[in-house]
Amino acid sequence: MFEDLIVIDCSTVLAGPSVGTFFAELGAAVTKIENPAIPDVTRTWKLLSEEKNTAISAYFASVNYHKQYLQLDFKNTTHFNELVRLIEKADIFLSNFKKGDAEKFGLTDTFLHSINPRLIIGKISGFGTESDRVAYDLILQAETGFMSMNGTAESGPVKMPVALIDVLAAHQLKEGILTSLLQRTKTNKGQTVSVSLYDAAISSLANQASNYLMEKHIPQRIGSLHPNIAPYGEIFVTKDGKLITFAIGSNKHFQILCSFLELNEFVSDVRFATNVDRVSNRKELKEFIQTEILNLEASEILTFMHQHFVPVGLIQNLKEVFENSESQKLVRTETIENKETKRVSQIAFQLKS
Amino acid sequence: MFEDLIVIDCSTVLAGPSVGTFFAELGAAVTKIENPAIPDVTRTWKLLSEEKNTAISAYFASVNYHKQYLQLDFKNTTHFNELVRLIEKADIFLSNFKKGDAEKFGLTDTFLHSINPRLIIGKISGFGTESDRVAYDLILQAETGFMSMNGTAESGPVKMPVALIDVLAAHQLKEGILTSLLQRTKTNKGQTVSVSLYDAAISSLANQASNYLMEKHIPQRIGSLHPNIAPYGEIFVTKDGKLITFAIGSNKHFQILCSFLELNEFVSDVRFATNVDRVSNRKELKEFIQTEILNLEASEILTFMHQHFVPVGLIQNLKEVFENSESQKLVRTETIENKETKRVSQIAFQLKS
Numbered sequence: 167m168f169e170d171l172i173v174i175d176c177s178t179v180l181a182g183p184s185v186g187t188f189f190a191e192l193g194a195a196v197t198k199i200e201n202p203a204i205p206d207v208t209r210t211w212k213l214l215s216e217e218k219n220t221a222i223s224a225y226f227a228s229v230n231y232h233k234q235y236l237q238l239d240f241k242n243t244t245h246f247n248e249l250v251r252l253i254e255k256a257d258i259f260l261s262n263f264k265k266g267d268a269e270k271f272g273l274t275d276t277f278l279h280s281i282n283p284r285l286i287i288g289k290i291s292g293f294g295t296e297s298d299r300v301a302y303d304l305i306l307q308a309e310t311g312f313m314s315m316n317g318t319a320e321s322g323p324v325k326m327p328v329a330l331i332d333v334l335a336a337h338q339l340k341e342g343i344l345t346s347l348l349q350r351t352k353t354n355k356g357q358t359v360s361v362s363l364y365d366a367a368i369s370s371l372a373n374q375a376s377n378y379l380m381e382k383h384i385p386q387r388i389g390s391l392h393p394n395i396a397p398y399g400e401i402f403v404t405k406d407g408k409l410i411t412f413a414i415g416s417n418k419h420f421q422i423l424c425s426f427l428e429l430n431e432f433v434s435d436v437r438f439a440t441n442v443d444r445v446s447n448r449k450e451l452k453e454f455i456q457t458e459i460l461n462l463e464a465s466e467i468l469t470f471m472h473q474h475f476v477p478v479g480l481i482q483n484l485k486e487v488f489e490n491s492e493s494q495k496l497v498r499t500e501t502i503e504n505k506e507t508k509r510v511s512q513i514a515f516q517l518k519s
Numbered sequence: 520m521f522e523d524l525i526v527i528d529c530s531t532v533l534a535g536p537s538v539g540t541f542f543a544e545l546g547a548a549v550t551k552i553e554n555p556a557i558p559d560v561t562r563t564w565k566l567l568s569e570e571k572n573t574a575i576s577a578y579f580a581s582v583n584y585h586k587q588y589l590q591l592d593f594k595n596t597t598h599f600n601e602l603v604r605l606i607e608k609a610d611i612f613l614s615n616f617k618k619g620d621a622e623k624f625g626l627t628d629t630f631l632h633s634i635n636p637r638l639i640i641g642k643i644s645g646f647g648t649e650s651d652r653v654a655y656d657l658i659l660q661a662e663t664g665f666m667s668m669n670g671t672a673e674s675g676p677v678k679m680p681v682a683l684i685d686v687l688a689a690h691q692l693k694e695g696i697l698t699s700l701l702q703r704t705k706t707n708k709g710q711t712v713s714v715s716l717y718d719a720a721i722s723s724l725a726n727q728a729s730n731y732l733m734e735k736h737i738p739q740r741i742g743s744l745h746p747n748i749a750p751y752g753e754i755f756v757t758k759d760g761k762l763i764t765f766a767i768g769s770n771k772h773f774q775i776l777c778s779f780l781e782l783n784e785f786v787s788d789v790r791f792a793t794n795v796d797r798v799s800n801r802k803e804l805k806e807f808i809q810t811e812i813l814n815l816e817a818s819e820i821l822t823f824m825h826q827h828f829v830p831v832g833l834i835q836n837l838k839e840v841f842e843n844s845e846s847q848k849l850v851r852t853e854t855i856e857n858k859e860t861k862r863v864s865q866i867a868f869q870l871k872s
Contacts, residue, residue: 167698180725192698215734224736228729275871294845299825302766304743304752305832311840313743313764315680317670323762323834325743325752326679327668328725335867337690342868344697345520345545349870351704358871368846369867370686371837372533376581378837379850379861381568383577385837390657390666390678399657399678409676411666413655472652479658481676484724484731484738487664492647493721497732508732514688514722515695517702518628518711 180332188512190232202237227507303329310367318389335366396448408464409481427458521547533685541865543585555590580860656682663720671742688719749801761817762834780811
């Protein structure tokens with residue numbers, strides 16, 4: 167796909183490196199350049215179980231794949247000149263330099279475009295290129311509203327369990343660079359593409375943003391339960407100890423569920439006959455359903471519900487997730503610096519000619 | 520940017536329409552086509568506060584912007600022929616047809632490419648184009664591991680508060696289509712780009728995926744607290760009733776925090792001197808810090824910490840989020856069918872030539 171593209175990736179941590187990996191997976195030649203004195207910090211972000219005597223961690227592996235690795239100290243003239251030669255031939259240059267670093271390293275946009283006018287410069291920052299605030303995923307999730315909405319009434323605000331703001335910022339940078347590559351086919355000129363974690367987070371508020379902007383509705387933490395539909399988000403334990411949840415959006419789905427659970431009388435029960443009734447009496451309904459589900463294996467429930475197109479899903483941990491052959495299709499393996507590494511692909515789209 | 524692109528958007532709900540809006544924001548001419556008998560269901564997904572007598576909801580507005588609207592019944596020959604004429608001139612065709620619908624409507628890939636070989640066909644499905652499973656965000660979050668990791672030890676599995684799997688799938692489709700547009704500049708041929716919500720979710724597991732795949736580590740629900748760093752993720756209440764959190768990743772940051780709170784003796788206190796000590800005694804430490812913070816306004820804390828580059832953030836609800844002028848820059852307003860609508864931009868990257 168992108169076999170003719172050359173990418174110089176001077177970025178660290180999650181968002182920038184995952185953009186480099188995206189282009190590498192699509193065929194580009196990607197060189198990750200690290201300062202020998204301060205290599206990518208994620209090389210040291212290890213679980214307690216990880217080998218101490220390797221410079222590769224699972225975190226590092228998750229967003230670095232199919233790259234060449236090179237150590238260059240930008241303040242060393244020989245190294246700097248080598249970097250310049252690489253940039254002269256490159257299509258994309260990635261960085262997450264903090265404010266002032268581009269000037270310090272002599273790698274300003276003006277300089278980069280002076281040696282390579284076709285270069286597309288991709289930049290990740292926390293709060294915009296003019297801010298010197300330190301950006302951690304926790305802080306971004308706090309300030310952009312995600313923590314205020316995530317959790318239950320009792321739990322208090324909760325951070326989401328993946329650095330999703332970084333993931334979303336990486337998507338924005340990929341889209342910006344692809345757009346810029348399309349522009350370049352017409353203009354033959356490179357551009358600078360900048361993304362802040364803050365903007366990427368705000369842009370991801372989707373319907374919750376419009377609910378506030380149009381209706382002044384301030385979303386509260388309501389856990390998994392759908393406020394206006396029941397049973398929807400309630401979690402049940404099966405006979406074989408699995409957790410299962412339903413999204414019963416219509417009376418028809420409720421009838422199918424009741425018929426399967428031999429609770430047919432509930433379909434006309436005044437407590438449960440309509441969705442409004444079910445929402446009003448959802449706790450009581452949950453207990454009745456739980457009693458029946460405790461006698462059933464997860465697999466029997468899933469098979470029946472899939473056949474009848476009732477939305478149902480198991481709540482799976484990552485072990486269970488990766489027991490599924492569909493998820494395994496996205497796993498990519500590579501030996502980096504003698505260490506076997508694994509990660510999921512950045513590419514979740516399929517192209518067919 | 521994309522002023523020369525024509526997009527036919529036959530998709531509904533969140534992911535597909537947001538892809539149409541993405542291209543519309545970048546200048547493309549986007550026509551959203553709905554079946555007059557079954558318009559986009561999100562037109563009816565309203566908060567209780569929303570006007571009943573309009574066909575526009577905040578949800579609908581959040582992912583539909585800068586589009587032309589057209590109602591066509593694909594089973595009506597005149598309408599179908601009008602659709603064909605539009606597709607003949609289009610660059611991109613978007614749909615989230617459920618399995619079998621493309622055949623039913625006479626809009627298979629083979630037919631679409633026979634009338635327009637340059638057409639890029641973008642498709643969103645729940646579990647792949649060959650699956651007929653019903654896809655709800657709740658079910659996807661359950662089956663791909665996100666719910667298992669989200670929440671606290673006490674809360675049980677919790678759904679994340681935005682339909683992020685849809686948002687992530689939309690990003691994948693944008694990237695796939697942009698990649699395909701780049702291919703087309705060389706081949707002059709369109710392709711089919713398919714994305715499933717399932718694959719988009721798996722691809723977003725990032726470092727958590729590698730932690731499991733490489734180390735068999737099954738992530739547990741740990742709320743906001745960083746398991747190996749303290750104070751990190753603890754939530755404090757300020758004098759003016761705001762919620763604030765810190766990411767104190769180093770002894771230097773801890774010294775600055777202690778100096779500000781006039782707790783200098785803690786820097787050499789055996790309970791708190793090192794990060795390991797602080798993690799061991801994090802509950803006790805939290806109470807001491809909370810006592811001091813209750814005497815301080817949020818703004819004084821933020822000003823001092825920003826000056827000293829200590830990572831800190833307010834936990835803000837959406838009202839507070841949109842009081843910030845930086846977030847307002849991403850708000851887009853448009854009157855659709857006589858209704859004033861607002862949403863955040865799909866575009867969180869900035870291009871500079």
